[in-house]
Structures are given as structure tokens and as C-alpha cells.
Amino acid sequence: MELANDKHYLALCGGVGGAKLALGLAHCLPPQSLTIAVNIGDNFEHLGLPIWPDIDTVSYTLAGLANPEQGWGRQAETWQVMDELKRLGAPDWFALGDKDIALHLHRKHLLEQGNTAAEATQLINQALGVTHTVLPISNQTISTKVHTDIGTLEFQEYFVKERAQPKLLGLDYVGAKSAQLLPQVESLLGDPSLTGIIICPSNPYLSIGPMLAISGLKAKLARSNAPVLAVSPIIGGQAIKGPTAKIMTELKVTPCATLIADLYAGFVDITIIDETDRALVSIKPLIKATPTLMMNLFEKKRLAVECIKTLDGFRDE
Amino acid sequence: MELANDKHYLALCGGVGGAKLALGLAHCLPPQSLTIAVNIGDNFEHLGLPIWPDIDTVSYTLAGLANPEQGWGRQAETWQVMDELKRLGAPDWFALGDKDIALHLHRKHLLEQGNTAAEATQLINQALGVTHTVLPISNQTISTKVHTDIGTLEFQEYFVKERAQPKLLGLDYVGAKSAQLLPQVESLLGDPSLTGIIICPSNPYLSIGPMLAISGLKAKLARSNAPVLAVSPIIGGQAIKGPTAKIMTELKVTPCATLIADLYAGFVDITIIDETDRALVSIKPLIKATPTLMMNLFEKKRLAVECIKTLDGFRDE
Numbered sequence: 226m227e228l229a230n231d232k233h234y235l236a237l238c239g240g241v242g243g244a245k246l247a248l249g250l251a252h253c254l255p256p257q258s259l260t261i262a263v264n265i266g267d268n269f270e271h272l273g274l275p276i277w278p279d280i281d282t283v284s285y286t287l288a289g290l291a292n293p294e295q296g297w298g299r300q301a302e303t304w305q306v307m308d309e310l311k312r313l314g315a316p317d318w319f320a321l322g323d324k325d326i327a328l329h330l331h332r333k334h335l336l337e338q339g340n341t342a343a344e345a346t347q348l349i350n351q352a353l354g355v356t357h358t359v360l361p362i363s364n365q366t367i368s369t370k371v372h373t374d375i376g377t378l379e380f381q382e383y384f385v386k387e388r389a390q391p392k393l394l395g396l397d398y399v400g401a402k403s404a405q406l407l408p409q410v411e412s413l414l415g416d417p418s419l420t421g422i423i424i425c426p427s428n429p430y431l432s433i434g435p436m437l438a439i440s441g442l443k444a445k446l447a448r449s450n451a452p453v454l455a456v457s458p459i460i461g462g463q464a465i466k467g468p469t470a471k472i473m474t475e476l477k478v479t480p481c482a483t484l485i486a487d488l489y490a491g492f493v494d495i496t497i498i499d500e501t502d503r504a505l506v507s508i509k510p511l512i513k514a515t516p517t518l519m520m521n522l523f524e525k526k527r528l529a530v531e532c533i534k535t536l537d538g539f540r541d542e
Numbered sequence: 543m544e545l546a547n548d549k550h551y552l553a554l555c556g557g558v559g560g561a562k563l564a565l566g567l568a569h570c571l572p573p574q575s576l577t578i579a580v581n582i583g584d585n586f587e588h589l590g591l592p593i594w595p596d597i598d599t600v601s602y603t604l605a606g607l608a609n610p611e612q613g614w615g616r617q618a619e620t621w622q623v624m625d626e627l628k629r630l631g632a633p634d635w636f637a638l639g640d641k642d643i644a645l646h647l648h649r650k651h652l653l654e655q656g657n658t659a660a661e662a663t664q665l666i667n668q669a670l671g672v673t674h675t676v677l678p679i680s681n682q683t684i685s686t687k688v689h690t691d692i693g694t695l696e697f698q699e700y701f702v703k704e705r706a707q708p709k710l711l712g713l714d715y716v717g718a719k720s721a722q723l724l725p726q727v728e729s730l731l732g733d734p735s736l737t738g739i740i741i742c743p744s745n746p747y748l749s750i751g752p753m754l755a756i757s758g759l760k761a762k763l764a765r766s767n768a769p770v771l772a773v774s775p776i777i778g779g780q781a782i783k784g785p786t787a788k789i790m791t792e793l794k795v796t797p798c799a800t801l802i803a804d805l806y807a808g809f810v811d812i813t814i815i816d817e818t819d820r821a822l823v824s825i826k827p828l829i830k831a832t833p834t835l836m837m838n839l840f841e842k843k844r845l846a847v848e849c850i851k852t853l854d855g856f857r858d859e
Contacts, residue, residue: 273591274590305622305640305644306622306640310644314648315644315648323626323640324623326643327625330643331589331630352630353630
């Protein structure tokens, strides 16, 4: 399914789950018809390296370089640097493959040369052979802080070092209020010819939340001419990937396929839930059911086509 | 040859040539009897990493981890990160092995944690299994700038990127005037029980020069109770390693075995030149000839013993 060049879709995307749908969309849309804006809330600096996990996961996935078993990092990765870091007694809780380290070093160099986060991301994507546009949601910094029963942690400390074990008491998206929406994304949202907006099935608190916390983004989504579609990451009361369900329980929210219809109320026009949860389908708010599990490329493309068709149908009504 | 514990020698040392004698000294003296203070003028930041070539060469050499063919870097090194950096289009003129990168990342982390340059160096040496004390000559920064016919270059740009090809017009040791001599080294120099000081056969302009440019160091060497011995890096009008002879020609200095006796006049008591240059031996200034080529451990130890004996003999006179 190749769309006419005059169509353009914007996807908001976190890491693993979001990257799957982004790959499906990239297989259905030509490069000039898709912009993928990615979460930056889990970016952090470690050993002096700028580590941007969600952006790299999307880039690696689109470049066909991602490690499909792990859900993060590179295929055919090696661990020479990490082995030596362990020997030297350096912190080793965040696994950094050699190819990953090369990318982080290169990004650091690009940033030090004066490139913005978006420019650095685009230069890296060109080098990786990614033809679709992948952008950070902002050129500024947003840092997700996790308040837990063992104290306030950086997101990666919570998620990787502590393996999301501590009880989550609350979240702060530090910097989000003052961060500016990336000009390219802002301009797309204001463009009357934008065809549709897709919020990928990423964790609403950890991946989409930091983006939505940017001042004005929710209003811009609501005001956009383009319909906004969100894909639920919850199937049958379970999150597909990561600690979404655990976090929801701790935040005293019932993990339910239609939760994001509530969370995103006011700016989302259509919510897609899994076939399994068809009983929750409704007309207002518009909730549709379709297979959302993306275990292979066929399923990723199928969901992408469903999102595009649904958006086009909504617009044409 | 193991000396009594109440003896203590200080060596001033650059990279490759200096590290050879440092290894010889470390084989002759117990850890508590030797301090090796190393040049920092060729330290630089590259891809955001703090790269300290002379210190690492000395540490790797003493740890038995140096690559003997190359004269720099590690044995059994791998190049995974560098290969990926090249693929990404990052600057690749400075070859960084994976083990080397791990060490630079760890050093960066130690410095960011608030360790001084000396503390970071000692922590790394402990991790590498170096038992003798290796220290930077200062906790501050000295940056050797090379004025050439193609402009002013950072030392590593001149030495590695441009392969020491541009014509050298002059040198500046930026930061040396305001850099403080490392307190441990200063205290050794003022200690009446210091047994001897050895200036290793390193390039006098590129390796020893940046150290001697630190305010007061020459005077402290001259005032020290301990005799000061320098080993000439020039044999038969040729430098053993690196571009010393080329630089001297460009600086309109005749490469001569006794040159360092002139350069270091005022604070050096004894100069050791190679057997080949025996004709240049003199009593005042005291110049001795002995085999100085260090092609293997035996020759390194032989020269180290000769330095120690000469210093002890001078002191006992």
C-alpha cells in the first residue's frame, strides 16, 4: 500500500512497542509521507555519553539493525568495551554494546559541533540508512523522574538498574513545561493538509506522557485539522511489553484496553483496541477493535494499514 | 636489584621511550621506592573522551598490557567501536581500540565524580594492576600547541592526524604557566631524603618540555637535595622514536646526544648518552656513556640499574 505523495502522517512514538508500529507505517508509507516524533523522556547521560534509548530503538528498527530478541540494542552486537569497563570497575548496570557506544560517541560529537538534537538524529539516521524522518519531540531536554518507595530515581535507574521493581508513587517530566515542541512537528500539526496523527501503542505514562507534558502539545493535537488515532498498548488487561500494567496498578489505575481513550480524551478522535477486547468497542468516544499484537512484519504492516485506513475514513466522513 | 625501602626515586616521563625506562625502573625498585610523574601536554579530548596518551602508555607498559609493536595502545585490542564510528562517518583519524575507549569512558566517569586527574590515574592503575605510583605532573591542564606552516595545531592533530609532516615553527605549552605542580611531586622534590631524580629519554620538546614549563619546576629540580640525571633520547644524531630529530632540524637545533645537557643545564647533574656517542663524554657537565637502546626487558633493566647506580654514586661522592 503506497499512498499518494500529498498525504502526510505524524506518528508519536516511544520505544519497543511504538517502534513496531513505526516500522509497519514505514513499510506502508513513502519517506515523504511519514514523520515519526519520538519520546526523549528516557534520554540520559551515562559515562558521559548521550544515551537516547527510544530514538535509537526506532532508528535501529527502521534501519533493520535492531536486535529482535532483546527489544533494544543492535543485531550482531559485541561487548568488548563493556567487558573492559567491568574489569576497570566502572558502573556496568546499563549494558552498552560496542556499536551502541560508537553511535553515542558520534552523537556526542555532532552535538558538540553545534547540531541540535533533531539535526544530530537526522545525520545519524542518514548514516544508518533510515529513509523516513525520525525526530526527537523537542530539541530541549525532558527527564522523566520516577518517585518510588526507595526514593526518586532517573528513569533508566528505575527501569534498568532497579528493573522496575520499586513501587512507583508518581512521575515527573522535568523540563517538559519549558521544552519547546520541535519546530518541524509544530509546523506539521498546524498544517491543514496533515492527513492523520497516530499515537503508537507505547506506555502512556513512560513514553507518551513525557511528550504530552510539553506545553501546548495537547491543545495543538486537539486543534489540528488531522484526526488523531491512538493504539492501546493494553490487551485483555495486560500490557504487551514492559512494566505498564505493574505501573498502572501502583498508580491505582485499572489496566484496561480503553484506558488511553480516557487518558487522551480531549485530543484523540479514535482509539484502536485489540480484537480480544472487542466488547469495549463504542461509537462515542470512537473505539475500534482490530488485531494489535505485532509479532512479525506482516502484523506490523496490517496494523499500520488499519490505522491509515481508519484515519482516512474518519477524515472522509 | 631491590633497594632498601628508605630510598625513593622520582622519574619524569613521556610516552613510549620514557615508558621503557619506567618499566626498567619498576623492575629494579619496589613500588614504595619509585614515583613516575608523566607528561600531560599531549592530553586531549576527542569524541568527548579524555585521552591521556602518555599516562596510558606508561600504565599499560607497567601493567604488561601495552602493544609492543605499535608503541601505543593495548595488546589483543579490538576495533568494534572504531569500525562503527567509521560507518557512521565520525572522525576516525585517531585510532581508539575498544579497551582504550573503555578506559577513557571510565576516566571520564571518575573525573565527573569529582576525582582529580591524579586520583583518577591512581584508581585506573589499581584496576589495571599497576603497583608502582604513576601520576600526572599536574592536576590542571597543559595543552601543547604546535605552530606549523599549515597553522597552529593541537598536538595530536599535528602528531597523529598530520603525521608530524607539517614544518614545525614553534611550540606553546598552553596552561603550563598557571598549572600547579602535583602536590605529591612537589613534596617529593622538597624531601631531603629523595634519593634521585631521573628524566627519562623522552622528547625534550614534546614530552619533557610541557612538564618543565610548569612555573617553578626547574628551580625545584635545581634546589632538590637529590641529584638529577637525564637520559638522552638521541643516539648518533638520531632520535630513537618519533619525530624528535625532524623537529630539532626545523627548530634549527642540531640533534646531538649531548643536546639535553644544554637544554636541561641548570638543574641536571648528570647526562647519560649512548655508548655510540662515547666521544662526547665529559666531566663537566658530567656526561656518561652507557648502552641506552632498550629493545627488550633486559636492556630496560640494565639502563635502569645504570641510572640508579650513577645517581647513588653521585650522591655518595
